[in-house]
Amino acid sequence: MASLIVTTRDGATRPLPADAGLSVMEVIRDNGIDELLAACGGSLSCGTCHVIVDPAQALALPPPSEAERELLDGLDQVAPTSRLGCQIAFDGRLDGLRVTIAPGS
């Protein structure tokens, strides 16, 4: 199975098994990592699944939609490769993607 490599807020990094067809937010949540509120369940309305993609891999992803960019603009501590985890559809081609969970508010 493909894996998503996640760095949590305590700095620990670990690979998570990732089913294709789920979003990065769902992969993180379903693996028991409890750092994303993901309040709106992926409806682009809350900005609480903020992750930072490894800059070396950011270009491998489809770019954020205008609405995602607008939501990111409203967040604190945004990095150049910030994304909303709910908007990254995980599939086999993203095996080994590295993301860091953004600092919490």
Place this chain on the structure above:
Amino acid sequence: MSGATVSDYDVVIVGAGQAGAQTAIALRQLRYQGTVALIGDEAELPYERPPLTKAYLAGEKSFERLLIRPAAFWQEKAVDLRPGCRIDAVDPAARRVTAADGTSIGYRRLVWATGGAARRLDCPGAALAGVHSMRSRADADRLASELPTARQVVVIGGGYIGLEAAAVLVGAGKAVTLIEAQQHVLARMSGTMLARFLEAEHRARGVTLRLGTAVHGIEGRDGTACGVRLASGELVPADLVIVGVGIVPAVAPLLAAGARGSDGVEVDAVCRTSLPDVYAIGDCATHANAFADGARIRLESVQNANDMAGTVARSIAGVAHPYYAVPWFWSNQYDLRLQTVGLAAGHDLAVLRGAIDARSFSVIYLRNGRVVALDCVNATKDYIQGRKLIESGADVRTDLIADSTVALTTCLQSECRPPMRSRI
């Protein structure tokens, strides 16, 4: 004494929806060490309700994807999940709750997070087969099981639930009629500008809207609904009827135990009810809301459920903060992304920003020169920036806010006066 039916916990959470589940999650995030029970009357693990009338109804998302946390999470966090258990009595003196089957559970602190039950129509035929509410997974699955043979669907109620269901069902090829008693849809939530736009969208997609139309009753044939009789006498044929006319807060056991409240249970700034060590949160909690000018309201939303869960968890963990959170809501209908921030009730001015024809605009609601809410349609930037205006409490340049080429955050014209926080 039967050990199987008597147990005690430091925290008993009644209601395993968004608010209850998030309370348990937040307690463990705060490293609360006490024992926690999460009791729900549904058979399921805690799940997100909003998709029930959107992606789940449309068949685009499986139920597993609606789970707030996977099954293993609750065990890992030592949260004792008790699904399928309906609490129907509270004894605040003995600090125990009792389930319908007699199970008795003791608490040091009780968190009441039961939300509400779908309001039923009070009319002939309301209990016929083929008449559906849309509050739970079971409701949605029952509806889905009858959909394949249904051609004509009548939706009663033009709130978010009714509009979202109508959008999905007309998209699935059903002939949909939506009946609303008020003169416009979303009458409880929004102004007429947004309502008129949404009405036109739904009509353009093929939904028949019957506004200002009262229902007399539901007609049946062999015990199953076959049509909706209007007050005018007209019969609208229906193979299936969906009722989306709000919820009734599920607070009867608390009120019977002496908690103050009527439509919901009253809570203070940290979500305490009038009963000792009994809290209430989410849809069923009547609270003074800073973003409603301190008026006592109930808020039926994921935002309120999550943020009140945080408030009560901090209180239990010994780091109390008063509840203070800008309300926000969302809805998806067709390709429209509706986002609302703030509370429009009591506004004295509504300003259109952007172009309705382009299907990207916002309606900005003001009271006394300050922005109190925005309804944003495919306009996330306004939703984000408008929130800052609401939080600021500052006067705004009403001559500028209509101009979508001017950033909303540059429209302030006085010092910031954020809405008052309550004291604990």
